[in-house]
Amino acid sequence: MCNKNSGSRRRRRKSKSSSVSLKASRKTRTKTRKPKYLSLLHLEENLPQMNLNTKTSSNNDNNKSNHQQQLNLFPLHPENLVEDKDTQYDNVCLLFNTTEEDNVHAVTLNGILDDESSDYKNETTTTTTTTTTTTTSDESPLSPSLTYGYSGEDHTRSLERSAMKGKKERDESEEKWVVYSEVVEKKEMEEVSSCDGGGGGGDGGGDRGGAWCISSGSIISKKKMKKLLALKLDYQEIMNAWSDKGPLYIEGESPHTVPDLNDAAHVLGDVWGSVSDVWRVPEMVTNNVGSFKVKEEYEGKEDWRRGHREASVLRYKEKRRNRLFSKRIRYEVRKLNAEKRPRLKGRFVKRD
């Protein structure tokens, strides 16, 4: 709502670390603390509340009734973690599988990309799927991925802008998005040139035990090459390295089959679709006793999906109703100290 990043008020917080760094520090920490980031799951849950809490004319009544609804201030608090434990799966479901009746547009990766990319195509014609994207402008195409389909679109957009503006002030080189296919393509072109020179092609000496090298005899056009995921493993060296370390696979388990991506069946069609089919991890479900079971083993998959989704939505709604929004004090002693601490216009001042 408020963009704190702009305006003269924005005073830079006095860097405690910089002042302290004048002292001779013993040693720089090698291990950083765990960052307490808000996860996407919490964003997914909290963003709606943020929207509810913003002052809009249409939502004023709702605001009053939902006055207590605020952000979960301590998403990583142990209690919250416990609370969330049983609903994580549900949240994932809701994140990608929401229902219209829940007044939330279906949010899928494709949906996000499609909707917003088409939206942004109108605004910026330079955005393509293959360009390397860096977040440098307020209208960055990255922001849509943080957007949730909500009735308050304008507010959501303003949130995006605020977030992106904040990001912009950070190091712009901090994060770059690179299209994998470009990297792969580049790498492969280098491989092709090098392999062609020394391998002699076919089943010659360049073939290292059937590794997924282009020189191993599998002739693929460049066009197809672009679509392939180039995972190149030197099996022979791996086997040699493991030869004295026992079996590669866990005892009793059959080795996982690695699909041959050079197989024509997988090359045809959408590479992501085929790869995702090949690599698809069987969806696991829990029964009442807590053991896992492959989802496909259930009879009537559609019924199962529908029922489970309804239950998930119900659980989500129930949880949303019962959410506790009052500010939670983690350390009571700090509160007492802060209350005792002398202030000047609300700010802490030094004790004389």
Next chain:
DNA sequence: TATTCGGACGGGGCCACACTTGACT
């Protein structure tokens, strides 16, 4: 109907310092 103005609202920064955390001895 479009524009301007001002009040209301809310988010977040600021401050000092006791306390927590994690690395190191």
Next chain:
DNA sequence: GTAGTCAAGTGTGGCCCCGTCCGAA
């Protein structure tokens, strides 16, 4: 493995600033 030390990081409350919203002029 355990205890102690040290420094960096965290959390706390009240006030204020400023962006946004919205109704009135």
